[in-house]
Amino acid sequence: MIVTARAPTRVDLAGGTLDIHPLYLLEDDAWTVNVAVEVPVRVRLAPAPRGYVVVSKDQGERAVAPTLDALPAGGPLDLAARALRFARPREGLAVTMESAAPPGSGLGASSALLVALLAALDRWTRRRRSPADLVAAAWRLEAQALRTLTGRQDYLAALWGGVNAIRFGADGDGVHPVLRDPRLRRALQERLVIAYTGRPHSSGLTNWGVVRAYLDGVPSTVNHLRSIAAIARRVRDALLQRRLDALASLVAEEWEHRRELASGVSTPVVARALAVARRHGALAGKACGAGGGGCVLLVVRPGAKRFCEAGLRQAGFPVLPARIAARGLSVRVRR
Numbered sequence: 001m002i003v004t005a006r007a008p009t010r011v012d013l014a015g016g017t018l019d020i021h022p023l024y025l026l027e028d029d030a031w032t033v034n035v036a037v038e039v040p041v042r043v044r045l046a047p048a049p050r051g052y053v054v055v056s057k058d059q060g061e062r063a064v065a066p067t068l069d070a071l072p073a074g075g076p077l078d079l080a081a082r083a084l085r086f087a088r089p090r091e092g093l094a095v096t097m098e099s100a101a102p103p104g105s106g107l108g109a110s111s112a113l114l115v116a117l118l119a120a121l122d123r124w125t126r127r128r129r130s131p132a133d134l135v136a137a138a139w140r141l142e143a144q145a146l147r148t149l150t151g152r153q154d155y156l157a158a159l160w161g162g163v164n165a166i167r168f169g170a171d172g173d174g175v176h177p178v179l180r181d182p183r184l185r186r187a188l189q190e191r192l193v194i195a196y197t198g199r200p201h202s203s204g205l206t207n208w209g210v211v212r213a214y215l216d217g218v219p220s221t222v223n224h225l226r227s228i229a230a231i232a233r234r235v236r237d238a239l240l241q242r243r244l245d246a247l248a249s250l251v252a253e254e255w256e257h258r259r260e261l262a263s264g265v266s267t268p269v270v271a272r273a274l275a276v277a278r279r280h281g282a283l284a285g286k287a288c289g290a291g292g293g294g295c296v297l298l299v300v301r302p303g304a305k306r307f308c309e310a311g312l313r314q315a316g317f318p319v320l321p322a323r324i325a326a327r328g329l330s331v332r333v334r335r
Contacts, residue, residue, distance in 0.1 A: 002334045003045040003123050005116035008036040008325035009099075009107035010157035011194060011288050011297045013247070014254045015232025017225065017261070019151035020207055023214060024168035027225065031232045032153045032168070033178075033239065036161040036325040037194065041099045041109055043116040045124050048094040054080050057098040067091075079114055079145045086141060087121035102318070104200020106287065106294030108154030114138045115158040119331050131159055132172065148208050161328030163188065165236040178239040185324045187244060191299055192322040193277065195312045197269045199293035206290040209262045224257040231257070248299040252284035258291065265291035273317050280304070280311030295320065 015032035017023065024030035051066040054077050063081070065071045068088065071081035080095060097117065101109035115138055122129050129137070135155045142150045156166055156175055163185065167174040179185050213221035231254045238246040259266040265287065273296045274285040281304025288295040300308045309319045 001047070001124070003120045003331065004334075005043045005120040005123075005329065005331045006040055007112045007116040007158035007329045008161055008327075009039045009041065009101050009105070009109050009112050010034045010036050010154060011107065011192070011295070011322075012153065013251060013297075014235040015228060016153065016258075016289065017151065017207065017210055018229055018232065019153040019166070019168050020149050020211060023211060023225070025170060026214075027229050029233065030168050030229055031236055032151075032166045033164070033232055033235045034153050034157050034166070035163050035188070035192070036157045036328060037107070038321050038323040038325045039100045039105075039107055039109075039194075040325070041101070041113045041116055041158075042097070043113065043120045044096040045089075045120050046094045046096075048092045050092055052084065052091070053094040054084070055094070055096045056080070057096060058100075059103070079110060079142065080117060082141050082145055083114060083117050083121065086137065087118065087125055087127075089121055089125050093124070101320070102196045102200075102295075104202065104294050105196065105320075106201050106289030106291070107194075108157065108289065111138065111142060111150075111154030112158035114142060115155050115329060116331075119329055123331050123333060135159065135173070149211055151207070157328070159328050161325045163239065163324060165239070176236075178236065179242075182326070184242060184244075185326065188247075189322055189324045190305055191244065191247070191302065193282070193298040193300055193305060193308050193312070194288075194295050194320040194322045195273055195277070195298065195309075195317040196295050196320060197267075197273050197293050197317060199267070199269050201287075201290060201292040201294035206262050206264060206292055213262070221261060224260050227257045228254055228261075248283035248301075251286055251297075251299050255284070255286035258286060267292060269293065270296060273312065273315075274298075276312055276315045276317065277308055280308040282308055
């Protein structure tokens with residue numbers, strides 16, 4: 001039996017960071033709005049003669065172990081090893097993973113890979129797990145691997161695809177699809193550009209700094225985060241009302257508050273990428289995820305997408321596909 005799984009990554013339009021426990025419990029009506037994009041991750045499970053083989057094709061990493069407990073702890077394959085020990089598949093399994101996202105992209109690729117790997121392992125071990133349980137397992141495993149706080153929007157985008165307004169609360173996560181009409185999704189993606197700054201980001205320390213400052217009641221952090229929460233609700237409403245023209249000003253406003261959340265969210269290379277994009281038709285932009293590098297998301301004026309992409313490439317910033325992934329996680333079995 002061979003099991004393959006595929007999932008999209010995501011860009012966040014507004015409300016990132018609010019998906020981190022316990023912020024969404026302390027802020028009333030916390031929402032995150034994100035878009036699943038066709039920068040996919042893939043996982044393949046196949047029989048192996050003996051033991052376990054784990055390969056990351058894009059990172060060039062490989063681990064071989066006779067038992068699950070002998071898989072290496074720490075390092076670039078730690079998250080995969082934890083997922084395998086969690087799922088406890090029978091011996092003789094080869095795992096191959098690859099991601100179309102560059103390293104440290106801020107697109108939630110590691111979280112999407114974890115969702116795809118856990119879903120593939122469920123199919124391999126013939127276990128039925130609900131989407132909510134899958135997200136809960138991924139969230140806990142990633143927190144263990146990173147040894148810090150993690151959010152949940154990445155798993156939900158990978159699982160469901162599309163454009164979603166996600167409410168986080170005491171009663172769980174509520175995923176509300178917006179822009180169901182394919183024509184509206186195409187209109188949105190014609191206004192979006194994704195570029196890689198060339199500098200990987202690390203979200204763990206940035207997120208922990210924001211959460212700690214919020215819990216300590218630092219006025220600037222509390223005020224900026226509450227402004228981000230309010231903007232996320234306005235972005236949700238604009239998309240529900242099909243007002244795509246309102247998106248650019250809201251993304252620009254969100255970035256004004258986000259870059260003040262913590263030092264290092266905006267960096268010189270992020271600022272340079274945004275400046276290049278503005279000279280080539282971008283109306284607004286922001287760093288993806290926790291910032292500090294990785295990718296930037298641009299909202300461009302209608303008809304300026306190719307001009308903006310060309311300008312970014314000429315300035316040395318690789319451009320990634322900004323196609324909206326209408327579908328989320330898919331798992332296939334071949335015998």
